[in-house]
Amino acid sequence: MICWGEEKRQADPGFFCRKIVEGVSQPIWLVSDTRRMSDIQWFQEAYGALTQTVRVVASEQSRQQRGWVFTRGVDDAESECGLDSFGDFDWVIENHGDEQCLEDQLENLLEFIHAKLQR
Incomplete structure (x- = not known):
């Protein structure tokens, strides 16, 4: 595939x-x-x-706490890191484990989307 x-x-x-x-x-x-x-x-x-481009980021530590384990040939493939050098995201959502922080960021994004739909 x-x-x-x-x-x-x-x-x-x-x-x-x-x-x-x-x-x-x-x-x-x-x-x-x-x-x-x-x-x-x-x-x-x-x-x-x-x-609008949105990137969701999480620290390696928080990813490991969720059960992620780096797999060579998978996690370093273009399909996983092809956008790592793209530095011009309109939105960067940090998902490091702080639920309130995540909710606040998502709320801002949703407000933006709703405003665009009202036009």
């Missing part, structure tokens, strides 16, 4: 992004799993300034 996806992406970097929105019209899209620069670039080219 991974090889098939990589072949599709090599031939057409926007293949999967187009499939997501093909034939469907929505006032807002929440795409929860962009993994590569080509994904972000496709949405920015297709939707311009309407595109």
Whole structure:
């Protein structure tokens, strides 16, 4: 499956992004799993300034407390860290284990989304 996806992406970097929105019209899209620069670039080219990028971060320590264990060849693959060098996210949500802090950040994002929907 991974090889098939990589072949599709090599031939057409926007293949999967187009499939997501093909034939469907929505006032807002929440795409929860962009993994590569080509994904972000496709949405920015297709939707311009309407595109908002959100990155959820968690410290390695908090991830380990949740049971995460680094696996070489998986956790260092492009599909997992291809956006690590993208430094221009519109929103960065910190999920280090402080529930109130997480709620506050998500509330700010939701308020922004609701305001956009009112226009």
